[in-house]
Amino acid sequence: MTEESNNDAFHANTEPAKTQGNTKYIAQAGSEPGKMGETNPDILHATSNGAEPTTVDETPPASVHANPKHKKTEASNQPTSYVTSEPPMGDSKQDIFHGWLATDATSPLKHQSFTPKTWEETDVDIKVTHCGVCASDLHTMRSGWGETLYPVCCGHEIVGIAIRVGSHARPGIKIGDRVGVGPQGYNCHKPDCSCCMGGRENYCPNRIGTYGERYPSGAGISYGGFADSTRHNSNSVFNIPSGLDSSSAAVMLCAGATVYEPLKEHGAAAPGKRVGVIGLGGLGHLSVLFAKTMGCQHVVAVSRSEAKRSDALALGADAYIATADEKGWGEKHASSLDLIICTVSDPRMPLKEYLGLLRPKGTFCQVGIPEGPLPQLDTMALVLNGTSVCFSDSASPGNVREMLGLAAEKGVRAWTETRPMGEIGEVVGEMEKGRARFRFVMVNEGNDERMKQ
Ligand SMILES: NC(=O)c1ccc[n+]([C@@H]2O[C@H](COP(=O)([O-])OP(=O)(O)OC[C@H]3O[C@@H](n4cnc5c(N)ncnc54)[C@H](OP(=O)(O)O)[C@@H]3O)[C@@H](O)[C@H]2O)c1
Numbered sequence: 001m002t003e004e005s006n007n008d009a010f011h012a013n014t015e016p017a018k019t020q021g022n023t024k025y026i027a028q029a030g031s032e033p034g035k036m037g038e039t040n041p042d043i044l045h046a047t048s049n050g051a052e053p054t055t056v057d058e059t060p061p062a063s064v065h066a067n068p069k070h071k072k073t074e075a076s077n078q079p080t081s082y083v084t085s086e087p088p089m090g091d092s093k094q095d096i097f098h099g100w101l102a103t104d105a106t107s108p109l110k111h112q113s114f115t116p117k118t119w120e121e122t123d124v125d126i127k128v129t130h131c132g133v134c135a136s137d138l139h140t141m142r143s144g145w146g147e148t149l150y151p152v153c154c155g156h157e158i159v160g161i162a163i164r165v166g167s168h169a170r171p172g173i174k175i176g177d178r179v180g181v182g183p184q185g186y187n188c189h190k191p192d193c194s195c196c197m198g199g200r201e202n203y204c205p206n207r208i209g210t211y212g213e214r215y216p217s218g219a220g221i222s223y224g225g226f227a228d229s230t231r232h233n234s235n236s237v238f239n240i241p242s243g244l245d246s247s248s249a250a251v252m253l254c255a256g257a258t259v260y261e262p263l264k265e266h267g268a269a270a271p272g273k274r275v276g277v278i279g280l281g282g283l284g285h286l287s288v289l290f291a292k293t294m295g296c297q298h299v300v301a302v303s304r305s306e307a308k309r310s311d312a313l314a315l316g317a318d319a320y321i322a323t324a325d326e327k328g329w330g331e332k333h334a335s336s337l338d339l340i341i342c343t344v345s346d347p348r349m350p351l352k353e354y355l356g357l358l359r360p361k362g363t364f365c366q367v368g369i370p371e372g373p374l375p376q377l378d379t380m381a382l383v384l385n386g387t388s389v390c391f392s393d394s395a396s397p398g399n400v401r402e403m404l405g406l407a408a409e410k411g412v413r414a415w416t417e418t419r420p421m422g423e424i425g426e427v428v429g430e431m432e433k434g435r436a437r438f439r440f441v442m443v444n445e446g447n448d449e450r451m452k453q
């Protein structure tokens with residue numbers, strides 16, 4: 001059951017959906033008349049057809065790397081821009097969103113208008129209420145994995161309300177539904193794509209990331225969730241089950257999914273399996289939570305210092321290793337684990353010692369993505385131990401749905417700290433300093449009010 005079906009308060013304020021052309025629209029739910037239509041009409045009409053990124057700088061008060069005293073602007077919490085009392089005419093000329101964009105690797109984030117990808121009838125527009133801050137956003141903002149396509153609006157742990165649903169969208173998404181998007185904004189679903197046809201959409205060679213990628217079809221560029229609204233292919237849009245709070249759901253759509261799939265695939269719940277989780281951040285804390293929820297008998301949290309011990313145990317970890325504080329940890333805990341999920345992305349990580357924690361035939365799954373090469377592998381040691389080293393990218397839609405369902409059923413809650421969307425610049429600085437416990441979630445407070453979540 002979706003949130004939409006049991007949220008009477010929300011619907012009491014919602015005008016009936018209107019249909020125009022092939023696309024369903026909804027007037028802004030519960031909005032105050034005076035707050036409608038604040039989008040600058042000049043900007044709207046100056047916009048191109050969406051093939052190229054069109055952005056208009058509106059305010060630059062947030063910083064990517066520094067931690068400036070940022071005065072929250074009203075614009076940062078504006079309700080969705082283009083959904084005015086007069087619905088758009090199905091003409092992409094009118095589509096303008098607003099968000100916090102990185103324009104290069106070092107400048108402060110800027111609050112700007114931008115043109116989303118060209119509307120297609122398979123798309124869904126989402127009014128963003130929540131968006132988690134993933135370390136991948138930081139890698140991307142600073143071009144850590146290679147030159148980013150700027151300007152980029154990051155954020156791929158998105159939850160919000162479906163406000164426009166294409167006539168050929170995946171069945172099951174209705175206007176007003178609480179929905180979300182993870183790191184993948186598009187998978188091809190072509191009959192000759194073995195990944196899409198085989199339930200491995202997360203490895204589709206034609207996939208498009210939720211932000212910072214150009215659609216080969218010429219539909220423009222993908223923009224993420226540090227924005228008022230976001231547009232993605234309906235196959236990448238998930239209904240959020242009722243009973244799962246929006247912050248948790250947002251964080252699960254990337255961090256949770258990325259660890260859920262390898263935990264499942266490598267049998268974390270098998271009897272007697274001992275699972276290690278290295279790096280207790282966004283991905284790491286959800287690894288502990290999901291491993292225990294899935295029924296893993298023994299979970300060991302591996303962190304650098306003692307600082308996160310009590311949190312790790314509260315999350316459900318059965319044991320804790322502090323690599324910087326515990327002398328001789330590598331030898332002491334050698335050959336004690338069957339599966340490791342490693343979320344660390346620092347290329348200087350003690351990989352040899354991490355691998356030494358595995359029993360014979362154990363599996364080391366690297367999900368953290370360093371900005372440089374991993375340390376050299378000791379092939380002989382790995383051969384003698386029969387170790388499998390593997391990597392994993394997010395999760396298939398099937399596994400995402402399964403994870404969300406499990407989380408709702410078992411009452412799993414991510415550990416999050418919500419902050420107003422306008423503070424994204426500060427939050428990025430705090431995250432770089434390792435202050436997340438365990439995930440910051442940016443909230444569009446104006447949009448969120450109606451969700452009562
Ligand atoms: N494969 C995928 O599909 C996928 C999806 C999402 C994210 N990612 C990547 O996964 C990585 C982690 O993301 P995240 O959002 O979980 O980041 P995060 O919240 O910053 O957590 C990373 C954790 O790594 C540990 N760490 C940091 N520096 C370290 C160092 N020098 N040595 C050892 N450990 C260190 C810290 O844990 P302790 O304080 O406990 O030591 C930190 O909390 C990023 O590279 C991200 O891009 C990959």
Ligand SMILES: [Zn+2]
Nearest residue numbers: 134136254255
């Ligand atoms: Zn992510």
Ligand SMILES: [Zn+2]
Nearest residue numbers: 188193196204
């Ligand atoms: Zn495909």
